[in-house]
Amino acid sequence: MVTMTPMADIPDSVRARFEKVRARVRDAAIRSRRQPEEITIVAISKTHPSVALIEALESGVTDLGENRVQEAEAKITEVGRHKARWHLVGHLQENKARKAIRLFDLIHSIDSVSLAQRLDRICVEDGRDELGVLIQINLAGEESKTGIGKEQLPTLVQSINDCERLRLRGLMTMPPFFEDAEQARPYFRQLRRLRDELQLAGHFGDGPGELSMGMTHDFEVAVEEGATMLRVGTAIFGDRSRI
Numbered sequence: 472m473v474t475m476t477p478m479a480d481i482p483d484s485v486r487a488r489f490e491k492v493r494a495r496v497r498d499a500a501i502r503s504r505r506q507p508e509e510i511t512i513v514a515i516s517k518t519h520p521s522v523a524l525i526e527a528l529e530s531g532v533t534d535l536g537e538n539r540v541q542e543a544e545a546k547i548t549e550v551g552r553h554k555a556r557w558h559l560v561g562h563l564q565e566n567k568a569r570k571a572i573r574l575f576d577l578i579h580s581i582d583s584v585s586l587a588q589r590l591d592r593i594c595v596e597d598g599r600d601e602l603g604v605l606i607q608i609n610l611a612g613e614e615s616k617t618g619i620g621k622e623q624l625p626t627l628v629q630s631i632n633d634c635e636r637l638r639l640r641g642l643m644t645m646p647p648f649f650e651d652a653e654q655a656r657p658y659f660r661q662l663r664r665l666r667d668e669l670q671l672a673g674h675f676g677d678g679p680g681e682l683s684m685g686m687t688h689d690f691e692v693a694v695e696e697g698a699t700m701l702r703v704g705t706a707i708f709g710d711r712s713r714i
């Protein structure tokens with residue numbers, strides 16, 4: 472007798488999940504009269520093995536994000552530094568700054584003047600011409616999360632502008648978790664307003680001023696509020712707790 476595996480038992484592949492995310496991003500963009508092309512999906516691969524990252528790249532993912540330098544180093548070596556644009560989305564300890572500069576194209580988590588200055592100094596020492604950075608803002612002032620309070624923004628912007636090699640590309644936030652993603656909307660809106668003010672003052676040069684916001688459970692709301700970089704892990708790679 473031939474036993475067949477019911478379809479429901481076959482876990483979705485990374486490819487199938489990524490295609491679903493991409494379709495949902497496209498729909499949310501069109502709904503809010505935006506161009507889907509102006510939105511980058513950064514696939515957050517923390518805890519997942521290199522094979523999953525390679526599968527993602529073969530499925531059309533161009534940008535991969537990790538939250539820990541140590542874990543990222545091993546995986547970036549296996550996958551290939553130039554096979555993807557690599558994003559650091561987690562807190563960066565100053566003693567990992569040199570490694571981070573070698574591994575990542577964009578750092579989303581600048582949260583202090585001293586970190587910015589240290590990164591800049593190492594870029595000069597290591598001959599890295601420029602390093603794109605985002606400032607992480609903790610809009611709800613949650614103790615469990617890193618990021619600056621918004622009252623510290625002008626000082627940090629100024630110090631990044633004073634750096635020789637750092638390029639301020641935008642802002643990042645991670646709002647509190649709400650069952651109802653709608654409740655994240657005011658935080659996304661607030662980040663966009665801060666971005667708009669900085670943009671008007673010319674702080675992003677010719678660039679658009681990136682808004683890194685929106686995760687698995689709220690990325691559609693983030694698209695509606697102007698996100699240009701979505702950080703999506705679970706919806707692409709599956710549940711992290713099962714690893």
Ligand SMILES: *Cc1c(COP(=O)(O)O)cnc(C)c1O
Pocket residue numbers: 515517538560561645686687688702703704705706
């Ligand atoms: C893990 C992580 C994400 C992705 O979270 P999901 O809910 O799995 O999409 C996004 N941003 C940061 C900073 C993360 O650490």
